[in-house]
Amino acid sequence: DGGITQSPKYLFRKEGQNVTLSCEQNLNHDAMYWYRQDPGQGLRLIYYSQIVNDFQKGDIAEGYSVSREKKESFPLTVTSAQKNPTAFYLCASTMSRVGTSGYNEQFFGPGTRLTVL
């Protein structure tokens, strides 16, 4: 079955630690995204990548970093510089890239809940 997997489902971090959230897709999608979700708020875009070895900051990139070394993988690192990292993190992917035609339906993974102890 094609889809997006995220791991771990739950993650606990001590203050001052960096942690990395995994996101893998086997949909052969070009573009991948990381969102943060806080209670009562919509999704906010952290980073996105349209192609391997390229990525762009979203609306709330400070304190986060990403890499895109393979088409199917887009890991997110939450660094110690992120002051309030406790949240639900969602990874998504789409077939389209910027400049291509058509609407942009995004497919989401099941999410990782990060808690800072």
Added chain:
Amino acid sequence: GDSVTQMEGPVTLSEEAFLTINCTYTATGYPSLFWYVQYPGEGLQLLLKATKADDKGSNKGFEATYRKETTSFHLEKGSVQVSDSAVYFCALSDNSGGSNYKLTFGKGTLLTVNP
């Protein structure tokens, strides 16, 4: 910039009641519109979509019509079930100016359906 405004929740209904969740948008171009649903502890799933004016998206008894004149995409269901309890997100993808990579989401509406 683009924005999506949806009615604030929470919304609490009895089983078999009629559901409406309002959604209006602001976009510079001709966006595609989406409703996503999020069940507790899970990621988002696409519920329905509409890509041009007057299109009606439908799925699992839910419907929404793309109204360009009122810039709206209200979600409706004639008879809700307990299993419909979830958070519903309205979203748009602006297909002009090279911005079609990005989805802009509303804040979500929590729906609780009681038996």
